Amino acid sequence: MNHQYVQFTLGHKITTEQQDFFNENGFIHFKNFIKTETIQDVIRASEQVQSEWLKINRVKVNGIPVKYGKDLDGSAIVQRFAFLNQQHPLFAELAQDPRLEVLLNLIAPGARLGTEEKDGMVLNHYVNSEESKFTQMGWHTDGLRDIFHGLKLNPMLNIGIHLNTLNPENGGLRILPGTHKQSLYNLLFRKKYFLDNHADANELAITPTAGDLTVHDGRLWHRVAQSSVTGESSRRRVIYLPIIAGKYEPKTENSPTAFYQRFAGLVK
Incomplete structure (x- = not known):
């Protein structure tokens, strides 16, 4: 499977070329979404929230x-x-960036940013050390959640805002391009969900520069590869925000923990 890895610039609309690339491959990569100084502000803001959460x-x-x-x-x-x-x-402001609204055009009319639904805006902080519990994630699709909940499989995209520059040895997102168009059987059984961490001959390594933005289709098979380097150079942070279609289902502090989320290691 020879998929050309093209990188684009996000403007005020999705171009025909960008839409065609996304439809074919199930992912798209935009350069220079946020500036270096903004990245530092984002990291500082996450550390403030972290400090508060640790305290309580x-x-x-x-x-x-x-x-x-x-x-x-x-x-x-x-x-x-x-x-x-x-x-x-700062994260509320980031979620309201008008350029994110442009991305809604990648899927059906009526799509929205999932700021109040699923897990809202997520930040994953990976570091490869002896004590880290979060260094990799096995093959999965994001579409499985809807099936867990007995829901119709609605289109869902995942926006990723990358806060670190990654080379393949740094680990990170690996995808199987085109698998968003697979049958329901392959969505469920192509790989062993979360248990299979093995590299696939057809996988593509997403290698962003800090500040880049990617979008991948939730039905696409993907994994998070472990960094082959350790220490500070293994540190990577990425923000995820879903684009959702279908029924509006906001979460509140009274929302129950879904059955599958009790297996903490399986949550992205």
Whole structure:
């Protein structure tokens, strides 16, 4: 499978070329979405939320478990934040960036940013150390969630805003281009969900520069590869925000924890 890896610039509309590339491959990569100084502001804001959550030992946000781990020096860190757009004004502002609205055109009319649904704006903080509990994630599709809930499989896209520059050895997102067009059988059984971490001969490594934005279709098979380097150079942070179609289902502090989310290691 020879898929050309083209990178684009996000303007005030999705071009025909961009739409065709996305339809064919199930993902798209835009360069230079946020500036270096903005990245530093984002990291500082996440550290403020982390400090607050550690102080009060925050367990869940709107029913979504908080994933804690250890940093390189052994100190406690949050490795997965959910609904960050509700926790700090900077993330609320980022979620309202008008360029994100442009991305809604990649799927059916009526799509929206999932700021109040699923897990809201997520920040994953990976670091490869002896004590880190969050270094990789096995093959999965995001569409499985709807099936877990007995819902119709609605289109769902995942926006990723990358805060670190990654080479293949740094690990990160690996996708199987074109698998968003697979049968329901292959969506369910092509690989062993989350248990299979093996590289696939047809996988494509997403290698962003800090500040880049990617979008991938939720039905696409993907995994998060472990960094083959350790220490500070293995650190990577990425923000995810879903684009959702279908019934509006906001989460609140009273929302229950879904059955599959009790297996904390399986949550993206």
